[in-house]
Amino acid sequence: MKIFASNIMTRRSLQMLLVACLVLPFAACKKEEAPKQAAAAPVAVPTTDDTVAWRPYVSDVVMRNMGAISNQPYVYLLPSQSEGDFEGSYERMLEKAKTDVARGIISGNMLAYASPESAKMADIVIESFKDVPPGTMDGVRVLFIGDAADGQRVKDAVTPAGVDYVFVEAK
Secondary structure: OHHHHHHHHHHHHHHHHHHHHHHHHHHHHHOOOOOOOOOOOOOOOOOOOOHHHHHHHHHHHHHHOOOOOOOOOEEEEOOOOOOOOHHHHHHHHHHHHHHHHHHOOOOOOEEEEEOOOHHHHHHHHHHHHOOOOOOOOOOOEEEEEEOHHHHHHHHHHHHHHOOEEEEEEOO
């Protein structure tokens, strides 16, 4: 009698397991999707030249313009002239930007440039790209955050390299 009861329990267990295996995928399909969260509001352009205030703004703009870029972007944020040692900061940023671009940026990367000193940052970008051979940066995205007049100067300098140029006016 014990063997018979054991076979019934085993058979019943197998049947329950089989039913669960068949029903579970259908139950998962009917599961309601969680409501999508609304996209966060864009961070406002800082009203001061304080670099600390600019960091979250630049970070937000960079993230919103990544597109298909999956690599960590190169972000260049030049402080304002009102902050100490501007000339030293400018020279170090210029040297770093030139070195990075000269070393070669491969497809799937982003270079993002921003500053409360839009004209000075545009000068850095233009100087960095002046020796880049035409068409050698296909698939690289260049994001410039600044004034419209500087955006056009930067576009003229980086377009020959074959980059995907994106301009965001800081206003």
